[in-house]
Amino acid sequence: MAEAYVKKQIEDRIATVEFFHPAHNSLPSDILSKLATTITEVGQDDEVLVIILKSGGDRTFCAGASFTELINIQDETEGEKFFMGFANVINAMRKCPKFIIGRVQGKTVGGGLGLASAMDYCMATKYAAIKLSELNLGIGPFVVGPAVQRKLGASGMSQIAIDANTFYSPEWAKQKGLYANVYDSTEELDEAVIDFARNLCEYNPEAVKEMKQMFWRGTEDWDQLLNERAKISGRLVLSEFTKEKLERFK
Structure with missing residues (x-):
């Protein structure tokens, strides 16, 4: 079985950060930690003008939290x-002075939707349906909620958070503003992402930095807010309801 990883590649002033986990690109603690560190590092690298965030494999973009760890x-x-x-990953993306382009090749669930929502510009394939499944486990999308709501709006966020068993189509996600474009194939997506990244490299880095701060205005309390939300999830994950649900998935 392939090993989990987080890796970065810098070419022509574009940093590509890629994560992978054999269990449908789920995210255990070590991968989350490496992701946050890597995004912060490339954000501070003067050689980098734009960042592409993607996952390995050709099916699921991200299955969210690692059930094994939960x-x-x-x-x-x-x-x-x-x-x-x-x-920490969402805050690293928020504070990064470079634009982060998301490349979402397939389904994204829970925490994975949080990552997609924290992108500055996100592109996807027609297979990239989204779901917020946390309520189904007896928890709730508390930590990723602010990022998701910022992209989908309060009504879109509450709709998918309450309807926790349903995958919403990429077209719905595009209509709500999560995806900028939806492509028929991964090949078309990759071509569009790299073309867009090269285009962004032509812009003034100082202007990009100022724009990034402008777009994220009003999120300055997220260090504290997301920590408070993590405490709520950390408490609920110990409930009998959630323990029983997780045992069924085991």
């Missing part, structure tokens, strides 16, 4: 620490 959480401190992994 099942093994023993107390609220462990729970908070795990969910802070998602908070």
